[in-house]
Amino acid sequence: MGTRRVLITGCSSGIGLAVAARLAKDELRRFKVVATMRDLNKRGPLERAAGDSLNKTLEIKELDACSEESIRECVNSLPDRRVDILVNNAGVGMIGPLECQSISDMKELFDTNFFGLARLVKELLPDMKRRQSGHIVVMSSVMGIQGLLFNDVYSASKFAVEGFCESLAVQAMKFNIKMTLVEPGPVVTEFERKVYEDADKMDLSGADEETVKIFREVYIPYSKKIFASLGQTPEEVAEETLQVITAKEPPLRHQTNRLYMPLTALKHADPTGRLPLDTFYKMTFNHDRLFNASLGVLRLLQRKSKKL
Numbered sequence: 001m002g003t004r005r006v007l008i009t010g011c012s013s014g015i016g017l018a019v020a021a022r023l024a025k026d027e028l029r030r031f032k033v034v035a036t037m038r039d040l041n042k043r044g045p046l047e048r049a050a051g052d053s054l055n056k057t058l059e060i061k062e063l064d065a066c067s068e069e070s071i072r073e074c075v076n077s078l079p080d081r082r083v084d085i086l087v088n089n090a091g092v093g094m095i096g097p098l099e100c101q102s103i104s105d106m107k108e109l110f111d112t113n114f115f116g117l118a119r120l121v122k123e124l125l126p127d128m129k130r131r132q133s134g135h136i137v138v139m140s141s142v143m144g145i146q147g148l149l150f151n152d153v154y155s156a157s158k159f160a161v162e163g164f165c166e167s168l169a170v171q172a173m174k175f176n177i178k179m180t181l182v183e184p185g186p187v188v189t190e191f192e193r194k195v196y197e198d199a200d201k202m203d204l205s206g207a208d209e210e211t212v213k214i215f216r217e218v219y220i221p222y223s224k225k226i227f228a229s230l231g232q233t234p235e236e237v238a239e240e241t242l243q244v245i246t247a248k249e250p251p252l253r254h255q256t257n258r259l260y261m262p263l264t265a266l267k268h269a270d271p272t273g274r275l276p277l278d279t280f281y282k283m284t285f286n287h288d289r290l291f292n293a294s295l296g297v298l299r300l301l302q303r304k305s306k307k308l
């Protein structure tokens with residue numbers, strides 16, 4: 001197979017940046033990377049990460065996932081409009097009590113996380129169908145499989161992404177187009193910093209005292225603990241994305257964090273939904289005993305798997 005052109009969205013930081021740099025530095029030079037971001041003033045970190053590959057195997061272009069014009073302009077600027085692999089990565093988070101979130105903020109989140117994907121796929125799918133080849137790789141999340149308290153809207157957007165891809169995958173297969181949902185658990189990036197910062201600024205007066213207490217005193221500290229103990233680096237997710245892209249038979253779903261898998265598996269073990277619900281409830285509200293004990297076990301497992 002010759003060099004494949006990969007278009008990646010949201011490359012100003014985090015996972016998108018790491019995937020772009022990793023693919024551009026591929027030892028076998030299998031990729032031509034079109035690393036895109038909505039604000040080119042933020043290109044500095046990517047340029048530094050790309051190093052020698054900049055303007056060789058990696059070029060930087062502007063693309064705003066919320067604008068059809070911006071997407072079309074970017075795709076039209078490519079030779080033959082050819083994109084062999086789309087890595088739809090641009091996304092935003094949002095945490096907090098639902099009562100304190102406006103419908104317009106929710107729509108904005110969906111505009112990026114779900115409609116951003118729909119816009120890109122609409123633009124690229126007809127060409128991929130004509131060529132009878134292509135791979136659509138989508139940065140979903142474990143929250144696209146299993147919801148999490150105070151992440152109602154974010155999780156809903158990732159469920160939307162999952163339903164969209166799962167539905168489309170059957171038709172895509174008929175045209176020899178592959179689809180993969182990459183499902184990371186917590187990853188230490190700007191995403192984490194931004195959601196805590198937004199939560200700090202959030203006006204919580206719309207929620208009752210008990211809800212605010214659970215959010216501030218239970219959810220936030222435990223979420224921080226989870227990021228610190230189970231969080232992957234964006235480079236680890238980039239490595240897994242490379243594996244997915246180069247696989248002979250790419251999977252429809254790929255979870256990147258083995259330590260989070262017991263939590264996503266609960267859903268498939270009980271069709272009534274009771275098992276994941278009870279487990280998440282217990283982990284959240286009986287956290288001091290059960291939660292800290294399980295964190296200890298997970299840390300041990302992580303240390304062991306790093307040694308292997």
Ligand SMILES: NC(=O)C1=CN([C@@H]2O[C@H](COP(=O)(O)OP(=O)(O)OC[C@H]3O[C@@H](n4cnc5c(N)ncnc54)[C@H](OP(=O)(O)O)[C@@H]3O)[C@@H](O)[C@H]2O)C=CC1
Binds near residue numbers: 012013037066091186
């Ligand atoms: N971090 C985590 O724990 C996890 C993240 N994910 C998913 O991974 C993806 C990447 O997140 P991550 O790297 O962690 O977070 P970052 O905040 O570091 O990166 C998000 C990227 O998306 C870009 N972006 C946001 N809105 C748009 C838009 N309208 N058009 C183009 N780009 C846009 C941001 O650009 P800008 O700098 O201009 O805002 C930034 O480059 C997201 O889809 C996220 O949901 C999934 C699981 C876990």
Ligand SMILES: CC1=C(/C=C/C(C)=C/C=C/C(C)=C/C=O)C(C)(C)CCC1
Binds near residue numbers: 140226
């Ligand atoms: C609070 C809490 C948890 C936290 C999980 C977190 C914080 C997951 C973050 C995932 C992210 C950020 C995905 C992004 O797409 C657990 C372990 C489920 C147990 C129940 C209580």
